Amino acid sequence: MYDLSALYQAQTVAQAVELRLAHPEARIIAGGTDVLVQMREGKLAGAALISIQGIDALRGVSLEEDGTLRIGSLTTFTKLSAHPLIRQYIPVLGEAVDQVGGPQIRNAGTIGGNTCNGVTSADSASTLFAWDALVELTGKNGVRRVPIQDFYIRSGVVDLRGEEGEIQTAILIPRESYAHTFGFYIKYAMRNAMDIATLGTSVNVRLSPDKKTFERVRIAFGVAGPVPLRAWQAEGSIRGREVSPEAVEECSQTVLQDIAPRDSWRASKAFRQHIAVECTRRCLVESVKRAGGDL
Amino acid sequence: MAQYQLLHCRINGRNVEQMVDVRASLTDVLRNDFRLTSVKKGCEVGECGACAVLIDGECYNSCLYLAVWAEGKEILTLEGLTGPNGELSDIQQAFIDEAAIQCGFCTPGLIMTATEILAQHRLYSDDELRKLLSGHLCRCTGYENILRAVKKTMLQRLGLPDQTTAEG
Ligand SMILES: Cc1cc2nc3c(=O)[nH]c(=O)nc-3n(C[C@H](O)[C@H](O)[C@H](O)COP(=O)(O)OP(=O)(O)OC[C@H]3O[C@@H](n4cnc5c(N)ncnc54)[C@H](O)[C@@H]3O)c2cc1C
Ligand code: FES
Ligand code: FES
Numbered sequence A: 001m002y003d004l005s006a007l008y009q010a011q012t013v014a015q016a017v018e019l020r021l022a023h024p025e026a027r028i029i030a031g032g033t034d035v036l037v038q039m040r041e042g043k044l045a046g047a048a049l050i051s052i053q054g055i056d057a058l059r060g061v062s063l064e065e066d067g068t069l070r071i072g073s074l075t076t077f078t079k080l081s082a083h084p085l086i087r088q089y090i091p092v093l094g095e096a097v098d099q100v101g102g103p104q105i106r107n108a109g110t111i112g113g114n115t116c117n118g119v120t121s122a123d124s125a126s127t128l129f130a131w132d133a134l135v136e137l138t139g140k141n142g143v144r145r146v147p148i149q150d151f152y153i154r155s156g157v158v159d160l161r162g163e164e165g166e167i168q169t170a171i172l173i174p175r176e177s178y179a180h181t182f183g184f185y186i187k188y189a190m191r192n193a194m195d196i197a198t199l200g201t202s203v204n205v206r207l208s209p210d211k212k213t214f215e216r217v218r219i220a221f222g223v224a225g226p227v228p229l230r231a232w233q234a235e236g237s238i239r240g241r242e243v244s245p246e247a248v249e250e251c252s253q254t255v256l257q258d259i260a261p262r263d264s265w266r267a268s269k270a271f272r273q274h275i276a277v278e279c280t281r282r283c284l285v286e287s288v289k290r291a292g293g294d295l
Numbered sequence B: 001m002a003q004y005q006l007l008h009c010r011i012n013g014r015n016v017e018q019m020v021d022v023r024a025s026l027t028d029v030l031r032n033d034f035r036l037t038s039v040k041k042g043c044e045v046g047e048c049g050a051c052a053v054l055i056d057g058e059c060y061n062s063c064l065y066l067a068v069w070a071e072g073k074e075i076l077t078l079e080g081l082t083g084p085n086g087e088l089s090d091i092q093q094a095f096i097d098e099a100a101i102q103c104g105f106c107t108p109g110l111i112m113t114a115t116e117i118l119a120q121h122r123l124y125s126d127d128e129l130r131k132l133l134s135g136h137l138c139r140c141t142g143y144e145n146i147l148r149a150v151k152k153t154m155l156q157r158l159g160l161p162d163q164t165t166a167e168g
Helices: A011-024 A033-039 A077-082 A083-091 A091-098 A104-106 A111-116 A125-130 A232-238 A245-257 A269-290 B028-031 B089-098 B106-119 B126-132 B144-157
Strands: A004-009 A027-029 A048-053 A061-063 A070-072 A134-139 A142-147 A152-154 A167-173 A180-187 A199-207 A212-221 B004-013 B014-021 B052-055 B057-060 B072-074
Touching: A011 A048, A011 A070, A011 A134, A011 A167, A027 A033, A061 A083, A061 B028, A077 A083, A077 A091, A077 A104, A077 A111, A083 A091, A091 A125, A091 A180, A091 A199, A091 B014, A104 B057, A104 B106, A111 A125, A111 A167, A125 A180, A125 A199, A125 A212, A199 A269, A212 A232, A212 A245, A212 A269, A232 A245, A245 A269, B014 B028, B052 B106, B057 B106, B089 B106, B089 B144, B106 B126, B106 B144, B126 B144
Parallel strands: A004 A048, A027 A048, B004 B072
Antiparallel strands: A061 A070, A070 A167, A134 A142, A134 A167, A180 A199, A199 A212, B004 B014, B052 B057, B052 B072
């Protein structure tokens, strides 16, 4: 038995919003792989839950008219990495979430839960930062879309407005973000399965048509700060440069100006800095390769 | 204040109806109400896979699953794999033949994941199989024999020769 005080179940987004407004103290539960663990550990003991498992409209991936890739918040990691649209337009996201926990966790865990928990190590988060994802929130006053960078407020806290009864309904990747863009993700952890990232690095590049110049490079990290973050200085340092080992090397070193990792029992700050440089280098090389460039 | 709900689902091919406490995990209901004790309580926080069952063909840790979520779903536990007279299925027999069982605590969960893998009717490499089995902890066998049992059954079902044993 879980130590929960009440369970409310929504079948539609409108019902979920109503339940949120009627029970402001209650916690949303999607796949439950974070919430139920926290309940067992006592952190959420005695909480009331609003289950959104039944809202099937929030499952799946689709392409909107303007080419925006729409990922329903209840889409599980397994479904996400297998989805043809993800494989075609942003395979790195499927590859990233294919490294979450183990197979059973990936069958249950959702991308909505992975972002609403506000956790810096979340395996989808750095890639969503690196691809300028938008978060769609639905509340009593309708729908709003916020850039994922603004959605994260601080460790464990995201911009979900309880007073408006909001829930996250989708993650959106605009066409401009994924077109002609190729990326790579490295989860650095102590073991391959069932471990949380020591550092997550997600990089993507868009090369010029002749593949000689970096037109756009985006770099994001998880666990390099209290929330996932972008390496703006490193990105600026390589934009417009010729595709060359020197450019890659300089850019990788520049990430040290962007990140603020800390010492934790998992790894020291110095070690995280070291692997941030190395992972950036490897991600850049792999992304260039995927984009058809030569290094 | 206790809150109950009437749950309708299929368990091991049988339609069932059961009044459940909304606080119950699927593990609780399968073990306590249906006496399906192959479903083990190991860690109860999603780390070990001892509680794994198939829900609509996908493997879940039933300890991280509210029983009421099973409404309308098809649940399969290890008990559902045996034949009408208790005959073991090929994957169960392979676990025995390959000595993939010692204390047996992890075995039902692993066999359910193996069932999900084998249902894909695909040929996986050893590395792929290791990854697909990685959501389970076994404190006894060292995993090699488990891998061998799953691989052997996969090859058998695909009608392919088993190189690992054919030579010896
Ligand atoms: C054994 C184990 C291993 C794990 N390994 C990893 C790993 O390697 N990498 C990783 O990133 N994570 C890992 N996790 C954590 C977890 O699986 C993920 O964070 C998962 O994405 C959570 O999704 P969920 O649907 O289960 O979330 P839930 O537990 O249902 O919810 C998580 C949080 O998000 C909120 N929420 C969920 N959906 C919505 C929504 N649509 N709108 C508003 N709020 C919402 C909930 O209120 C809660 O605060 C692991 C968990 C376990 C148990
Ligand atoms: S008991 Fe469910 S995963 Fe360990
Ligand atoms: S056989 Fe003992 S835990 Fe696997």
